[in-house]
Amino acid sequence: MVTDSPSPRTLLPLVLPSLLIGVLASLVLIGVSDLAEQFEHVLWTSLPGALGIGRYSVAWMVVMLTATGLAIGLVVRFAPGHAGPDPATTGLVDPPLTPRVLPGLLVATVLALAGGVSLGPENPITATNIALASWFGRRVAPRAPADLWLSLAAAGTIGALFGTPVAAALILTETIAARPGPGSLWDKLFGPLIAGGAGALTSNLIAKPSFDLGLPRFHDPGWGDLLTAIVVASAGAVLGMAAVYGLPYAHRAFRLLPGGSWRPVVALGAGGVLLGALGALGGHLTLFKGLNEVKTLADDPTGWSAGGFALMAVVKLAAVVIATAGGFRGGRIFPSIFAGVALGLCAHALVSQVNLTLGVVCAVLGVLLAVTRQGWLSLFTAAVLAADTDVLPLLCVATLPAWLLVTGRPLMQLDDDGAARR
Template identity: 70%
Template structure:
């Protein structure tokens, strides 16, 4: 007969979750404030560089000359900062993803400086990767001091969720991303128990940004009258073409990165890369500069304002700029530039075949492009749907996601190993 005492029952789900509520709220608010602060500085510097300065010099704000000069100067400045600051503003951006292990706090000043310079200078990268990395580093560093022994993964997930919620203005994006992450990392409790703290952090991040900055992803596209059976072929083709074009950028990354890596020094690679970005901007027009969120609204306001060839050129230029900027060492994210490329591609598809509904063309192209670049199905579906702000597109979007995902799954990622070979 066994004499072992029965194991003491573990804490109930409620007791596990209650201590996490306040940290989730605070981390979500702090993540949003970091994003807003960096964006505020970058926006004001952008006004100086692209309005005040060229006006004072009597040069066209977005003339080809000014775009080439300004982007090259941005590359020189970022290259010098990365070369001279402690820890060199973090690891090579081509090897990093959206949610990575925490950086050392000493990396953050340099990382934030080069992020602001790149955002203001017109580089085709978004703020999501460096801001997420900053918030993760701060949350993990403070969490280890406030609650010694607490798991690093807790603070990492709260900071990442708060940042993603703030970036997209809704906690749904954070919940979708972390549902994929948690599915790969089984743990105790129901999925919703483990998802609740990141969801709360994402909600507070989204609420803080919404109350202070009122962001919107709605492109005010024409209302979609479907779904109709006749919409399905066009949706499948546009999403698949978006995925294929996005994969072209993915396959190009290791080769372009390798070419810049052979230069050996950031103060050489970044000025050269930024000169190429300036030439690309002169080719594609000023709308292909910057992260792309403001610029997609300009495109969507007048879907018939450009020809199919001009939309196609913007798509190619934006993706080329994304690859070059990531390869030469600029710190930044790939989601927002990919959204711009997808919007331009969708408008191109509508211009070529007017029978394809413009709203459906845009969201399906964004869906395919994001699936290729991010390899995250949920966030691709969510972002595409948010651009239309119309639930009627969801059934067709889900159908269009099938061929797009089959084209990209198992292929190389738009992220490299330290030796320059692509992840899979």
């Protein structure tokens, strides 16, 4: 039973700061992404063209990712606050960082995105916006709860990332619902929904993000499709859990590297070499955050064999593990989507009776459940990739066995001592 619900007079003062934070969070994301794309064009088009080298030749991939690792290592070594905490210990929504670490974190993020590292912008951009919003909130409204600014910044960033406030609401629902205080869930989501809507609208007006892969429409589901959904989603969860279990071992190996205070440079340089080798093994589509590359895969579902798709899925998740363990700043959602799409295309190529659309979205669902442990986010992301409501019932059913495979097991996030969280 809900008691002491806040009045409209209590909620209305949230409108202006929520709108402001949502818009600014989106602008930070757009600015960093655009800067990274321009730098990426220089590194992967202009520079190899001027040198007469193939932009995706093995030599260039290894050289570029190694150089990227060394450059980020220098940023981590010398920037105030060392460009933020160890990325293997961070999640999507964490407590605010001190503002002094943000310049180094943003530089390291731009370098990683432009250099071809298999990580997305979501974690560092969300951390940046939370830090800025918290700094702003403490000065303009020192009596307001600190969690308010965190939730507004997170909602604005997530709304901008996915182009809809629904994603922000789903991700924040569990956290906000458990927060003590008067009012219903919708009262608590009032500000974050405004911030998420403002962030999404700003992003849609300027950057026009789209997750629709243009997959064939899914018609007339049958019993065979139910079996497909369960098996493929479970396979995605197993593949994702392999990455989860591999992260502590990879992280421990990087920590054993010598170098003293220069160890970040050594570790990130070594990580760059490994990422370059993985890119050479899996092909250039396994580089970068994966959002553009995944559309290339979906546009040509017969362009690779089942083995080729499987290789790309495994290489992509291996690259995520190496990048995270080695200290590259970035998020794990977007590259996990790529791995899931590749796995779904592999299932379709391996068994032609597997519906292409259903296989892709269920594989993405399973991988994301394992990597993020966010049920709502995983279900939402899988659904918007198809832009087809007919897959929703099967996705909901497929979530259950996949969730049983991942719940209670280690998270893809480590404690400060390198042990996996649960």
